[in-house]
Amino acid sequence: MMQHRWPVVGLGTLWLVLIAGPGLAVGGELLPPDRPVEQVVDHYVNERLAGAGVAAAPVADDANLQRRTLLDLVGRIPTAAETQAYLADSSPDKRVRLVDRWLNSPAYVSHQANEFDRMLTPDSKGGMREYLLQAFQEQRPWDQMFREMMLGRDDDPEQKGALQFVRTRAADLDKLTNETSVLFFGVNISCAQCHDHPLAPEWTQHHFYGMKSFFARTFENGGFVGEREYGLVTFESVDGEKHDADLMFFTGTTIDEPKNEEPTDEQKTRFRELVRAAGQHEPIAYLIGEREFYSLAFHVTRDTL
Structure with a gap:
């Protein structure tokens, strides 16, 4: 899977972190950094489920996985043509390529800007979204975005929108x-x-x-x-x-x-x-x-x- 520097890959991922996160402290030592990311996620989620005495749900079928992936990453369900093409694909890495495709799409950038705009400035009449669109498009690190939201300058067009977080509060x-x-x-x-x-x-x-x-x-x-x-x-x-x-x-x-x-x-x-x-x-x-x-x-x- 390609490596990305996106601050977050979707609100569904935030939910996953909230579920698995407490297990990190309970489980003690972290897994080595060279383990594939999907194995690491499975490890901590399964550890958390086992600790709570909950049986994991079965692996989602292709149609469900595609639907959930698009809802999470771009905020919509697949079209009929997209669904048919994905179900007809027999490649062993089709799920990895599905995620990579949409992480690298303009739709992902737009959806993340919408989600973060609602989260960071729900009472704003605009300004923050344009900043977020540019920041996500440039793959700015989250610490840089935090600094710009806290310390941005009104006279800098690239940072002006970031000040909406402070301005509205x-x-x-x-x-x-x-x-x-x-x-x-x-x-x-x-x-x-x-x-x-x-x-x-x-x-x-x-x-x-x-x-x-x-x-x-x-x-x-x-x-x-x-x-x-x-x-x-x-x-x-x-x-x-x-x-x-x-x-x-x-x-x-x-x-x-x-x-x-x-x-x-x-x-x-x-x-x-x-x-x-x-x-x-x-x-x-x-x-x-x-x-x-x-x-x-x-x-x-x-x-x-």
Whole structure:
């Protein structure tokens, strides 16, 4: 089978990962990397089924496999002509070639863009899909796409659409924090917004507000996304104690950053007057100095990606 760098090959595959994934931890050691991928998948799925006392379903016949493959990869069932041609094919590698054919098709790119658009920006009126189409067509790695969605530039046509993820959530930083955690890290930390998680002690309020601190300076104004110079996050624990949040990853690693105080209302008013006097029409962020910004960006990239 050909090798692909697609971030995901379909929502059906996501389901498979969710089913087999817990078995990886239960099974202990990983299989060697030179094993064929289909054997590896079968191994972990069967291990999981055996642990649950469930008998595996029989191998799907050709018609069912073709139908499921196309639904997963391109979002439609086969045409009558496609079905007849596939059933008439007696080649031993026909199933492998079926998958390769559709993974390399424009229909796959379009379907993935649609699926990820609905998942990442369900409330958006457009913008993200065009970015996703180009990204999937170019086979951009997922870590690069993540960076572009978090740190993309409005003045870069290739990244502008990626900012829809932040742009559509910037008015609600709690939502931005949790949905980033759910969609990119697979962790729902919304419970830790009000108190430490009662069933998962590894998730505390410090984790929620530590993640929120990465977005604390973010704002959106008229479609423009920017970052203020200030934006400290504080929270109150259930016992009434107040805390200043640090930039913190889910691993517990923290990052030191310059502590810039928020301007007074008078300073903000004066700033807006200066902007109007200069004839500026676009919102202008309170920008941190380049040295501080690049220092912070270096730590974020090194520790997370």
